[in-house]
Amino acid sequence: MSQVRVEFADGGYDVLIEAGLIDRAGPLIAPYARRRIAIVSEDRVWEIWGARLSDTLRGVGIEPLPVIIPAGEGSKSWEMLGQLLERLLALGIERGDRIIAFGGGMIGDLAGLAASLLKRGCGLIQIPTTMLAQVDSSVGGKTAVNMAAGKNLAGAFHQPSLVLIDPALLTTLPPRELTAGYAEVVKYGLIDDADFFVWCEYNGAALLAGDQAAQLHAIETSVRAKARIVGADERETKGQRALLNFGHSFAHALEAEAGYSGALLHGEAVAAGMSLAMRLSVAEGLCPDEDAMRVAGHLRVMGLPTTIPGQNPERLLAHMRQDKKNRNGCIHLILSRGIGGTFQTDTISEQQLLIFLGQECAYS
Ligand code: NAD
Ligand code: GLY
Numbered sequence: 001m002s003q004v005r006v007e008f009a010d011g012g013y014d015v016l017i018e019a020g021l022i023d024r025a026g027p028l029i030a031p032y033a034r035r036r037i038a039i040v041s042e043d044r045v046w047e048i049w050g051a052r053l054s055d056t057l058r059g060v061g062i063e064p065l066p067v068i069i070p071a072g073e074g075s076k077s078w079e080m081l082g083q084l085l086e087r088l089l090a091l092g093i094e095r096g097d098r099i100i101a102f103g104g105g106m107i108g109d110l111a112g113l114a115a116s117l118l119k120r121g122c123g124l125i126q127i128p129t130t131m132l133a134q135v136d137s138s139v140g141g142k143t144a145v146n147m148a149a150g151k152n153l154a155g156a157f158h159q160p161s162l163v164l165i166d167p168a169l170l171t172t173l174p175p176r177e178l179t180a181g182y183a184e185v186v187k188y189g190l191i192d193d194a195d196f197f198v199w200c201e202y203n204g205a206a207l208l209a210g211d212q213a214a215q216l217h218a219i220e221t222s223v224r225a226k227a228r229i230v231g232a233d234e235r236e237t238k239g240q241r242a243l244l245n246f247g248h249s250f251a252h253a254l255e256a257e258a259g260y261s262g263a264l265l266h267g268e269a270v271a272a273g274m275s276l277a278m279r280l281s282v283a284e285g286l287c288p289d290e291d292a293m294r295v296a297g298h299l300r301v302m303g304l305p306t307t308i309p310g311q312n313p314e315r316l317l318a319h320m321r322q323d324k325k326n327r328n329g330c331i332h333l334i335l336s337r338g339i340g341g342t343f344q345t346d347t348i349s350e351q352q353l354l355i356f357l358g359q360e361c362a363y364s
Helices: 021-032 043-059 078-090 105-120 131-137 167-172 175-192 194-208 212-232 240-245 248-257 266-283 289-301 313-320 350-362
Strands: 002-008 011-017 036-042 063-069 098-103 123-128 142-147 150-157 162-165 333-336 342-345
Touching (some): 002 212, 011 021, 011 212, 021 123, 021 167, 036 105, 043 063, 043 098, 043 167, 063 078, 078 142, 105 142, 131 266, 167 212, 175 212, 175 266, 175 342, 212 240, 248 313, 266 350
Parallel strands (some): 098 123, 123 162
Antiparallel strands (some): 002 011, 142 150
C-alpha cells in the first residue's frame, strides 16, 4: 500500500492507495469512526459498490448510514446541499462524527461542503470512485456547489481526515469518464513536471485501456504532486495552488455554457481549457508553438476535446469575469512557458482575451 502524507502547519492526513482497498476500508476507518457512520453517495456508485463498503464497516462493528442522492453534476447544487444537511441532521449526526464521501468529484465536493457546515463542521473521509476524484478532487479540501452565476462559487476549504484510494473501483467507470479524469492527470505534467508529461505520452493509452500498474503510477504521481502543492499553499493565498487551476478558467466557462450537463464533462472541459491556455501562451509569445501542438496532440489522441468551435466569445468572457482567481477586476490566468512551466498572470486584457477567443471559436 502507498501512503502519501498531506502536511499542513496545524496537522495533516494520510492518503492510502492500493488496489482492493475497498474491502479493508472498515479497519482503516475504525480509528476515525464511532458506532455509526453516515456515507454520502450517489445512486450509480452505491448500486455497484455500496454493499462492499457496508460489509467491511459492519465487519468492524460500525453501522453504515447511507444517504444516497441522484448521480450527476446537477446534484452539486445549493438545493441538494440543503436537502443533504436535513437528511444528515435527521440521522442525528454529531459534530464529533465523520461523514464518508463515497463517489466522484460531485459527491466529494457536495458531501465535503455539507461536512464543513453541519453543526459548524464535522469530520470527513474521502473514498473517491472516479479517476478525476482519485487524482485530484479528494485531496486538498476544496468543497463547493455550483451557483447560477457559475461553477463552484459557494464553497469552503474543509480537509478530510483520511483519503482511501482504490484503483479497482475504476473498473466499473464508463470509458468516457475515465478519459475525462485522465485530463487532470496530464495537468500535473503540464504544471511543473515535464518528465511526467512524457510518461503520459508513452503510457496514457495503456492507462485508459485499464492497465492497473499504469493507473497506480498515475494516481500516486498525481496525489504526490497535489499533496506537495496544497501543503505549500492550503488556501490558495500564496500562489502555488492556483497552478492546479491550469486550463480551468476556460473550462469553467465552457461548463457553464453547457449548463453543467453531461454534454461536456469537467475533465473534457479541462482538456479543452488546457489546450486554449497553451495556445494563448503561444499567441502572447510566451511558449513554443511546438509545445502547444504536442499537448493538444496527446489530448486529442486520448479522445479529449482540444478546440471550441461554435462557442460564443462574449459569453465565454462573461463567465470568465466570475472566476474566483480574479483580483481588482482583472482576469487572472494560468499560462505556460512550455510543458512543465506554468505561471500566473493578470496582464492579459479583456480585449486581448476576446480577440483570442474569437479566433478559437471561429476555428473548426
Ligand atoms: P462525478 O462525480 O459526477 O462522476 C462521474 C460519473 O461517474 C457519474 O455518472 C457517476 O455516477 C459515475 N461513477 C462514479 N464512480 C463510478 C464507479 N466507480 N463506477 C461506475 N460509475 C461511477 O464526476 P467527476 O468527474 O468525478 O467529478 C467532477 C466534479 O469534481 C466537478 O463538479 C468538479 O468541479 C469537481 N472537482 C473538484 C475538485 C476539487 O479540488 N474539489 C477538483 C477537480 C474537480
Ligand atoms: N483542483 C484544484 C485545487 O484543488 O486547487
